[in-house]
Amino acid sequence: MKRTRIGLIPGFSLLLGIALTTVGCGSAPTAEINASKTALSAAQSEEVRTYAPESLKAAEDELNKGLAEVQAQDGKFFISRDYKRASEMLKSAAELAEKARADAQVNRAKMKADAEAILATLPALVSDAKKALARAPRGKDTRADLEAMQEDLRLGEEALNEATQAMSQERYFDALTKANSAKEKADSIIEQVSRALSKVGRRD
Helix, strand or coil: CHHHHHHHHHHHHHHHHHHHHHHHHHEEEHHHHHHHHHHHHHHHHHHHHHHCCCHHHHHHHHHHHHHHHHHHHCCCCCHHHCCHHHHHHHHHHHHHHHHHHHHHHHHHHHHHHHHHHHHHHHHHHHHHHHHHHCCCCHHHHHHHHHHHHHHHHHHHHHHHHHHHHHHHHCHHHHHHHHHHHHHHHHHHHHHHHHHHHHHHHCCC
């Protein structure tokens, strides 16, 4: 009996050593978890949400996948845990969070430039729309169209004012959105009046 116990001890020691080695290599990536959460928290600002929402979502999704992988490994028997894939995902999430912050700065600058370019042309364009509307054919059949274009002109002027105000407040996303709206309204009026005048000319 004594010899049997002595014979089992080396095998047990070997198994225990393998298990401890596996646990040492398969511990949860706490540092990566903390780093990715910190990076994402820094990226979840109003500016990034406004100017790089898709990039931010990519980082959030990657972090969630990484945390889910950590949980999946936590649920396994300790000898079979492997956090390598989770660690890679968490590092990727941190990198994507940094990219979202960089993307937001680039997109913000581009939206500012685009809004400035459109706003520079809008006063003249709105003025042209007013002149076109004044030349639009009048009659019983055109009353509804004229009323619709007059409303579009009002909305266009309102959008122009809101875009100008947004620019002064450095809200470039809103400024570009409003500027585009004003441009679309003015362009539409000019095009509609041009078509109407062409029809009248053909009748004459």
